[in-house]
Amino acid sequence: MxxxxxxxxxxxxxxxxxxxxxxxxxxxxxxxxxxxxxxxxxxxxxxxxxxxxxxxxxxxxxxxxxxxxxxxxxxxxxxxxxxxxxxxxxxxxxxxxxxxxxxxxxxxxxxxxxxxxxxxxxxxxxxxxxxxGDAGADEWAAAPQDLTELTAADATLAILQRVLRGVTPADLDQATPCSDFNVAQLLDHLAASVGNIGKALGATVKDDAGKSPEERIADLAQPTLEAFAHRGLEGPVDMGFAQLPATMVASILNLEFLVHAWDFSRALGRDLAVADELTDYVEVLAQQTISDQVRAGGSFAAPAPVGESASSLDRLVAFTGRAVSA
Missing domain, CATH: 3.30.530.20 (START domain)
Known part of the structure; x- marks a missing residue:
């Protein structure tokens, strides 16, 4: 047929x-x-x-x-x-x-x-x-029906990649909500994080900083998520510094993709549209991943204040220590 x-x-x-x-x-x-x-x-x-x-x-x-x-x-x-x-x-x-x-x-x-x-x-x-020259965001990728740490990672990657397509060389020196990073430095941080997870999963990854921001991160994320899909979410992953549950490592990818998509959007002065179902799910992953001990290590600041009527996305980024009103 x-x-x-x-x-x-x-x-x-x-x-x-x-x-x-x-x-x-x-x-x-x-x-x-x-x-x-x-x-x-x-x-x-x-x-x-x-x-x-x-x-x-x-x-x-x-x-x-x-x-x-x-x-x-x-x-x-x-x-x-x-x-x-x-x-x-x-x-x-x-x-x-x-x-x-x-x-x-x-x-x-x-x-x-x-x-x-x-x-x-x-x-x-x-x-x-x-x-x-722009097909727009694909609504079919926006909010998977059966959310897991890995399907959510695919969805958050799609959001991040669309944001990164808008990053130009003129944007690289712009400040981001991450006080220690401008856009170029945040790209380096994100590339290192995704690449390290890919290597821990046994994927062959190569960081090419000469590529466009979208291509650079996409070329690291694709083999990382493919290796994760084949490995599954059972058992621990040896990250070098510690053995972490695979579910936690996948949760970290979700936070890297979605929260940094918000960071880049703020740096570019653009709004970020994300389905509430997805941000609600990633917020739960954040609550399970970002402990007081993790915050004490300096990776995340204390949760920022947020209003009762705040959006799901604002609640998520506030939980990671970012000022949503900035």
Whole structure:
């Protein structure tokens, strides 16, 4: 059974091909995180929405013309026969490039309907990204239905990455709510924290400070979260300085992603929109993670005062010691 749809992108074929195959472009319209080895026999893994990971192998790659890859869902409960094939072809046309996506080998009508809903959603976002340069935040990634430390980490990463896309070289010297860090220093802190967690999980991570802020953090977070998804949340993680419960390490990632997204937003003078369900959940993780002993070590200040009518996000950042009225 097949899903087949064509859209006209107002781009040349090379730019259209890049939007469909390059991780930095995929994150703008389809994925939260993406790993791509774009060659025949190369593998990919995409976090489509928090907790939902598609992976497979490229079987055909013709730059600017065609790409074909196997498609399967990783998460527990996915049917054994869930492997199918996606082909995307690119044809020059008046006004841009015709992009035809064919998803073949879907096992049931229900699978066709489910994948059609997904592809229609993402092809609309692809067209928006190609037309305006900004597909906007993906509401499907905003508030996962089944929140765990790992699905929340995917969701908070999506928020952070969108904020970081707006950071320019001119912003790097701006002060942040973290009194010890300007934007550049906070990026270094965040990169070191995510990278250290990735290494503790056995992931291969490399920090490239020459990349854009969004690409730098995304390229550290993707292998870290992939390693965590494969490892699971049972038992301790050896962080070098201590053995910490895996749930606590995942909670730390949530705080790093979401609270620093707020820090960067404040530094840039922008508002940050986050679903209350997600901030409520991360606030619980913060309460379980930030003990008096942790505060005494200097990582967090005492909780800041916050009004009874404060938003869920304001309550979270106040608990980490930040002045929400600043």
């Amino acid at each position: 097949i899903f087949d749809k064509t859209v006209l992108l107002p781009l040349g074929v090379d730019d259209a091909f890049a939007l469909v195959t390059e991780p930095a472009r995929l994150r703008r319209w389809q994925t939260v995180a993406a790993r791509v080895d774009l060659k025949v026999g190369g593998e990919y893994r995409w976090t489509i929405t928090p907790g939902h990971h598609a992976s497979g192998t490229f079987t055909e790659v013709e730059p600017g013309k065609r790409v074909v890859f196997t498609w399967g869902w990783e998460q527990p409960g996915a049917p054994a026969d869930n492997m199918s094939t996606v082909s995307v072809t690119f044809e020059p046309a008046d006004g841009g490039t015709q992009v035809r996506l064919v998803h073949d080998g879907l096992p049931t009508l229900e699978a066709v309907a489910a994948h059609a809903e997904g592809w229609n959603h993402y092809l609309d976002r692809l067209l928006a990204e190609a037309s305006t």
